[in-house]
Amino acid sequence: xxNAFAQLIPDARAFLAALAQNNSRDWFTAHKDxxxxxxxxxxxxxxxEVSQAITRRSGAExxxxxxxxxxxxxxxxxxxxxxxxxxxxxxxxxxxxALFFGLAPDYCTAGGGIMGFGKPQLPRWRAAIDGAYGxxxxxxxxxxxxxxxxxxxxELKRVPAPYGKxxxxxHLLQRKSxxxxxxxxxxxxxxxxxxxxSAYLTQExxxxxxxxxxxx
Numbered sequence: 001x002x003n004a005f006a007q008l009i010p011d012a013r014a015f016l017a018a019l020a021q022n023n024s025r026d027w028f029t030a031h032k033d034x035x036x037x038x039x040x041x042x043x044x045x046x047x048x049e050v051s052q053a054i055t056r057r058s059g060a061e062x063x064x065x066x067x068x069x070x071x072x073x074x075x076x077x078x079x080x081x082x083x084x085x086x087x088x089x090x091x092x093x094x095x096x097x098a099l100f101f102g103l104a105p106d107y108c109t110a111g112g113g114i115m116g117f118g119k120p121q122l123p124r125w126r127a128a129i130d131g132a133y134g135x136x137x138x139x140x141x142x143x144x145x146x147x148x149x150x151x152x153x154x155e156l157k158r159v160p161a162p163y164g165k166x167x168x169x170x171h172l173l174q175r176k177s178x179x180x181x182x183x184x185x186x187x188x189x190x191x192x193x194x195x196x197x198s199a200y201l202t203q204e205x206x207x208x209x210x211x212x213x214x215x216x
Contacts, residue, residue, distance in 0.1 A: 005046055009103060009189045011038035016084050017105040023080040028069075039086060040066070047088050050099070050196050054090065063091040090200075095121070095214040097207040099200050100179070101192070108189050110199035111149070113179035114210060121214050126160070126173055128213035134169040137213070140206050141172075141180075147202055149180035178210065 015038050019028065028035070047064040054062045067087040073079045085104035092098060096118070100111040117125050129137065141151055154174035159165045163173050172178075180203060188195035 003191045003194070004049075005042060005192045006190055007038075008042045008046060008192055009108060012043065012086050012103055013105055013108075015039050016086065016103070019082055020084040020105060023082055023084065025081050028082055035069075043086055043088060046101075046193060046196075047090070049193060050200075051090055053193075053197055054092065054099070054200060058092070060093060065089045065091070092207055093211045095211045097210050099196065099203070100181075101196055108184045109181050110184055110188075110196055111179055111181040112199065112203040112207065114177055114214075115179060116177045117175075117214075122176065124214050125175070126163070129169050129172045130163060130167070133209065133213040134172065136209060137206075138169055138172060140209060144180050144203065144206065149182045149199075149202065152177070152179050152181065180206070 015031075015034060018031070044066055047066055051062040051064045054060075065088065067083070067089070069082045071078075071081060071083055073081065085102060087103075088101040090099040096114050098112065098115070100109070102109045102111070114121075128134070145151065154171060155176040156174040159167055159170040159173050163170065167173060182199060184192075184195055188198075
């Protein structure tokens, strides 16, 4: 893989920093050509190339998503019209496992996992953790942490019933999602395609395990 995206992150970050200082429709409209050339077009190319690379490896169809910059402000006190970040997502399998990329003036991350267990998935998740998958998911979570992929904190403060608070995998039972995040180094930011494929390969065993646990 050639480094065709060396300017994506610095150019997109510069645009987002300027947008953060001038978050209005008039400014965005006046700079839309810059947005298209320095952020949207290269990001869509990255989205497509990562999708193709994962499909070549896994044989599965990958669904890529580019998150639009316009914010839904209908029910928000913050009425600024545009998000000041770039987010991409690649959905990998039927369970909803995905690879993530996030960029803003103050962060650049690669991640993966499931953002939220669906209503039918949550009881399957808890049964899997209480059963055959608990030890392996816990072990893989620790391995990913050692490789620089930190897990988000659980959403629940207590282990849900009917599981006891002394359950060996209580911290997993407290979850309503499971995502891992890695702050990309300067070297990785200079080659985002390679960095994202490395993030995918690092997390691939967890993606496969979650897919098995949640679709069994």
